[in-house]
Amino acid sequence: MSNPHRWLRVTRALPCSVCGHPDWCMTSPFGDEVICCREESKLPAPLFDGWFHSIPPRQRRMPQAVRAKAKPTTPHAVKDFGAELRRCVEAFDARQRMRAAASLGLSHEVFDAFPVGFNETLDAMAFPALQLSPPAAIGIRYRKVAPKPGALKWICEPNSTAGLLLPKHRPDHDDMIFACEGPSDTLAATQLGLHAVGRWSCGIDARQIDCLKAHAAGLSTPRIVVVGDNDGERRTGARAADGVAQLVGEAMPHATIHRLQPPPDIKDVRAWVIAGASREDVMNAAKEVRRAS
Structure with missing residues (x-):
C-alpha cells in the first residue's frame, strides 16, 4: 500500500475512480490506489473509514496538477490535536462565525454547541474528531468557507484518526x-x-x-x-x-x-x-x- 501520509483527498476536478464522488475518498499520488468510503472491498482501511481498491492503468486519474495547486493550502502536521483545536476555537470570532454559517445555510448560533474552530490560513472551519476513553481530540477536519471552483472543500489534518464530532454538553434529558x-x-x-x-x-x-x-x-x-x-x-x-x-x-x-x-x-x-x-x-x-x- 502507498505511504499513508501521501494519500490525497478527491475533488470535483479529480473524483474517486471507484464511486465517482468528489468527497470523502482518497487517492494515491499516481492514481493506482484509492481508498473509497462508499464501495466496499476485501481490504478495509479503518483509519479512513473506507476500503482499499487497486485501479487498473486505463482507469487511473492522475492528480499531480491538482496536488501541486493544493500544496500551499495543505495543513502542516501537528503533534497535539487538542492544542491546535484550542487555537482554532479562539480564532473563531463573530465575523468568521457569520461567514461560516452563511456558507452552510445555517444559524451561527449552532456553533455554540460544539468545539468548532477556525483556521485562518486555510479560511476553513475546524471540526475535531473526538474520543472519550480517554477524552481527547484525535484528529481535525477543515471545511473551507469559500473554496474556489474545483478546489478542495475538505482538508484532513495529517495523521488524523477517525472520531466523532460531539457536543460540548450531552443533553441528558434526550436519549x-x-x-x-x-x-x-x-x-x-x-x-x-x-x-x-x-x-x-x-x-x-x-x-x-x-x-x-x-x-x-x-x-x-x-x-x-x-x-x-x-x-x-x-x-x-x-x-x-x-x-x-x-x-x-x-x-x-x-x-x-x-x-x-x-x-x-x-x-x-x-x-x-x-x-x-x-x-x-x-x-x-x-x-x-x-x-x-
Whole structure:
C-alpha cells in the first residue's frame, strides 16, 4: 500500500475512480490506489473509514496538477490535536462565525454547541474528531468557507484518526441520539433541537462505536438514529448507513436502533433543514429497525 501520509483527498476536478464522488475518498499520488468510503472491498482501511481498491492503468486519474495547486493550502502536521483545536476555537470570532454559517445555510448560533474552530490560513472551519476513553481530540477536519471552483472543500489534518464530532454538553434529558454523516448534517440536526453527533464519514469504525457507547452511557433508554445521505441510484450513503445501523446494534444491544433517510429529492439533513424541515418532520421520519434486547 502507498505511504499513508501521501494519500490525497478527491475533488470535483479529480473524483474517486471507484464511486465517482468528489468527497470523502482518497487517492494515491499516481492514481493506482484509492481508498473509497462508499464501495466496499476485501481490504478495509479503518483509519479512513473506507476500503482499499487497486485501479487498473486505463482507469487511473492522475492528480499531480491538482496536488501541486493544493500544496500551499495543505495543513502542516501537528503533534497535539487538542492544542491546535484550542487555537482554532479562539480564532473563531463573530465575523468568521457569520461567514461560516452563511456558507452552510445555517444559524451561527449552532456553533455554540460544539468545539468548532477556525483556521485562518486555510479560511476553513475546524471540526475535531473526538474520543472519550480517554477524552481527547484525535484528529481535525477543515471545511473551507469559500473554496474556489474545483478546489478542495475538505482538508484532513495529517495523521488524523477517525472520531466523532460531539457536543460540548450531552443533553441528558434526550436519549434519542442522531448519528449523522459528517459535521454539516450534525450542525443542521442540532439547529432543530435534536441530540446529534457526527460520524467521520458515511461509515463507522470500532473507535467511533466505542465513543458512541461512552457518549450514551447512563441514558435510561438510549435510541440511536443512524442518518444516511441520498446519493442517487447507487444508494451508497443509504447502504453505508444500513451497515452502520447493524454494527451499532451489535455493539449496543440495550439500545433501540433507528434509520433515517431524508426525502428522496433531498440530499442530506442540512439540505432538508434549509428546505424548511422541522424537528417533528425529522423525528417522524426515523424508522425503528431493531428494538433493545
